[in-house]
Amino acid sequence: MSGENLLIPGGTILVVDYGGQYAHLIARRLRELGVLAVITPYTRVGDADLSKYSAIVLSGSHRSVLETDPDVLESARRILSNSGIPVLGVCFGHQLIAKTLGGVVEKGCGEYGRVVVKLVERDELFNGWEGEEYVWMSHGDCVSKPPPGSRVLAVSENGVTAALKIELKGRVVYTVQFHPEVSHTVKGLALLDNFARLAGVERKWVRNTYYALVEAELEKYRGVEGPVIAAVSGGVDSTVAAAVARKVLGDRVIPVLVDHGLFREGEVEEVVEKLSATGLKPLVLDERERFLSRLEGVVDCEERRRIIGEEFAKVFDQVMEAEGARLFVQGTTYPDIVESGGTVVADRIKSHHNVAGLPSWFREKYLVAEPLKHLYKDEVREVARMLGVPGYFVERHPFPGPGLAVRVIGVFTREKLEVCRRASAIVEQVLRRHGLLDKVWQAFAVVGDDKWVGVKGDARRVGYVVIVRIVESSDAMTADYFKPPYSVLDEVSREITRSIEDVTMVAYAVTTKPPSTIEPC
Template sequence: MKDIHSEKILILDFGSQTTQLIARRVREARVYCEIHPCTMPLSEVKAFEPKGIILSGGPASVYAEDAPTMDKGILELGVPVLGICYGMQIITHLQGGKVARGTKKEYGPANLDIKALAGPFRDLDGKEPHKVWMSHGDRIEEMPGGFEPLAVTENSPVAAMANHERHMYGVQFHPEVVHTPQGAVMLASFVLGECGCRPIWTMHNFAQATIDELKQRLDGKKVICALSGGVDSSVVALMLHKAIGKNLTSIFVDNGVLRAGEVSEVAGIFRETFGLNLVVVDAAKTFLGRLAGVTDPEEKRRIIGHTFIEVFEEEAAKIGQVDYLAQGTLYPDVIESVSFKGPSATIKSHHNVGGLPEKMRMELVEPLRELFKDEVREVGRELGMPESIVSRQPFPGPGLAIRIMGEVTPEKLASLREADAVVQEEMRNSGYYHKVWQSFAVLVPVKTVGVMGDERTYEDVVALRIVDSLDAMTADWTRVPHEILARISSRIINEVQGVNRVVLDISSKPPATIEWE
């Protein structure tokens, strides 16, 4: 098989909030790409051997004293270059053109009048203006020598430019966002047409190549994997099982704050359907005992994370000498660690096993560290994983503990499990489960007065949280049809003991987070 990484695009990040979307669009064109900071040394860019380079947008002005820049030699490598927004301006600035503050800011939709069907526009219909998404205050006043305009908008006399001889292009708008309807076509035209990349980055090829690589790397070695039942750890476990068979031990810890039927479902799928060597550990009493009386969200997360490590270590020690620990690290995690902007502020701690390798003297194996979430799901389908796992909505590591406001008790867990089961069932029955990013119930620490059977009640409140998102960085509440919400509310109030009111959370992220704790 041809090396699936041989046809690749380099994306240099200048601090844009949508840089990851550029990578996703390139991957959708079935071409491998990586994001690196704009400060990447010229020697490393050469060593990467890209077939094309994309320069991202960014919030700065190129003429500002502390504006991010790059090695000018990158533009002299002879490979096609596409600058997006700030990326086009940095090309202009470094090549002797002029960038200045525009007479008007240009934010939101604009009509793009294309003058020449070339470069990123080569596969478009140029008869009518194309809708594009603008987000800039600066504009190109003078293009560098050898460049000509490709498109204009009402406020941008140079909305796109090209140096055809050097295969160098710039667009002032953002083709990576969904608000530019033909943006994916434009990026594919650049990657496949101008750069000449062949579309060999498929998840079928990735799965096959990765399993072969794991066979060679881990031959005769023992590996353990923490299996949560989520899509990431499930795909990791199944790939390793196909590569090394019984030398893999997957450990599934029942921490007492899982959803209804989760333990039996995960055990059944991976033991019976796929034949994994799976250890299921019932540690519910330990977790719930340590959570007793705890109300602070961060303390809940800390207790669950530390207890998980203890339980995992105890089970790993029973196996004997283990060489590797498998983790479901994804590409967004890798990007964050090398971001031009630096690490994001910590809003809340995340439950993971990141502290295990050093303490347990094992090497890491991370088969998915090159993939985005949607690509992981595709790999799962390639491996024959059931859709109930592949398309599963994200579920937090601390589980239901952070969906119970205040102390976690067996009684509250029972109520929330029942309410959550209703939400999941009704969302699936209505066809909305796969249309949203996440849908779940939250047990609110408030009691309200109600009337049931002509009697006064004073019982708990359940909140519904249903959101749309692409990557969980931002989210908005989903406008679910009222009849679906009515069914969920009616069933929870009638079927869940001790609940007499259901409310809907209609806040976005930011300012709120998706989870309540």
């Protein structure tokens, strides 16, 4: 969440965003601990009254400390010169503080994914930690020489400095190379809890505030006259956004579902039935040919996302004009924004059709309300439960806005799309059969241009390679691959190759996020 106007005296931590993919997740975890956390980009540190905050956290970044601009270093100097305010540096923040205080940072010592760290000195920051713990790393540089007067608290299994403690102007500065904010750092939340306690931060942030924030985003538009168009797809994000819009803005909210031909097998019919049962019966627009004809032959996924965003905007433009509407509501969440480079300093990983893919002309022509833009998926689900949204929507697996278009690698063809659709349905069916589908974050199949020689019906057959992807996560910012029983994988493979004539090989993806993303493109 951003905005320095949100402040609880004695109970607010400022998270300085240097463009890391997890900056908002730091704030998310702190709020989970009952601490109000607000975010500001490093470019605004010079204008902020730092004395208002109980503590400051410096985030990670896609940048290198060795190649950064002077404003970055100046922001760190200003933060460290403020006496009395405890500071925690995370990843890039760890390196930035070390360099600012006279340490040495070098390249060529990157660590990615799960890494073991060993505590070399006991400190209250690590209360509740064992001598060795798993953490999540995602860095290319490292601190090769700690700054004068600092103490090394932990090192990684690769010998990299993993944590520092620095006494500075009457207060303590901590830095960690790993990411305590991600769920895959096993004791990460305990570390953040310890830091907040050591900083003396009061716990006055309550979870009911999530819903108040969502409502407040829509209350801004109460005075906008005329119908309101709410984009729905059946996912929890768009369903919650539409439900809150209906509650705040009334029956003038019209849910609209655009069938772009990229949904899962049988999904449109099922979603329409379920939405209608909740009182959100959508206007359904069959635009399959429109989208698929534009996507045919397109190789680049970013171009596909742009095309889908453009076509969505054109479709909704027609609806808005036909209904005489000025306000458009969509279920954008924070992972959508951060991976689209939609924050001031974040690096773009992917453009999402409802963020970076939404053309500027649409936002200039209409008012766009995004009531969930500060929330993560688990928070959205919590709001859904508060609203009484049926479990069908709350527990559904996340599904990308561009749909199956981002699960077809290489040249986009209708044939590959249908292979992907059928294989994904089989993956879900097998997991559901074994009671595993609800235990994972996402489960789907991917198809690319690669072919594999096989034998079907005693004849040589060259078919597609299907990659099965099943992951565990809590917020989509990090993910680990699921380890199903081999018998389940065998069942998935056999059913896919038996049911889909054009598939001769099934593989399983065993890479975490990062370095991979959950979706292939």
